[in-house]
Amino acid sequence: MDNEITSLAMEITERKSVVNWTLQTVSDEAWRLLLEAARQAPSSWNHQPARYILLKEKNRMKQLCSAFHRTNKWAEKAAGFVVQAANPDDDDRVSGKDYYLYDCGLAMMSLVYQAQIMGISCRQMIGWDEKEVKNLLQVPESYRIVVITAFGYPSSSVFSTGMEAAKRRLTQQDKRYKPEHIAFWHTWGGESFENC
Incomplete structure (x- = not known):
């Protein structure tokens, strides 16, 4: 039997990093599925270094936006944020390479494609003040903020x-x-x- 797939998945080809969303909120069930997608991602020796802070309350999101670079002001209109953090010491470091970044990337990509399947658009950003983000979210000093992802239903x-x-x-x-x-x-x- 021939099981060869001859085309890319629609979720890969149609994924876009939009910045305009509707006012529709994301259900708690959708949040659960997004987190589960990230949780199921592979990691080196199953260390699972990624930790997440989820924001859906507009006042908390607005407060976090104060730590963003001015080019990321579009994020204020998102339905939610996923802040991914990790302690570099919780994962392998081989030949000067920190695997926590790779493992966190795998987890975030899993979340992004799960969102795409659900009709939710994600946009990652790195333009923020890490010290301020950690302070606002009470993240322990040993952790790094790896990425912040804004998401919602695209307009x-x-x-x-x-x-x-x-x-x-x-x-x-x-x-x-x-x-x-x-x-x-x-x-x-x-x-x-x-x-x-």
Whole structure:
């Protein structure tokens, strides 16, 4: 029997980092599923270094936004935030590489695709003052804030979709390197993936 899949999953091809959301709130069941998706992600030796602070109350979200870089002001309109933190000492460090960052990335990607399946749009950001974020959220000193993700149900208004399309064109968000630029067979610089 031939089980080969010949196309990418819709959730991968249709994922967008939007900044305009509806006013619809995210249900507690949706929060649970998003967290479960992150929790089920693989990690080195199953260390599971990621910890999460979930924000859905608008006053707490607004307070956290005060720690964001001015270019992330769009986040104030989100339905919620997931703040991912980890202690580097809770995961492997091999040959100078901190695996907690990779493991946290896997968990967040799992959450992002679960959200996409549910019709929720996520946008990650790194533009914030870590010391202020940790202070506001009472995160222990030994932990690092890895990423903050804003999410909600994407707006389909003509204004929102027009602005998103213009921004995508301006920043070339749909551009992806061709396979021959990123993959080689057997050695670095070896035969291009596309040549086989």
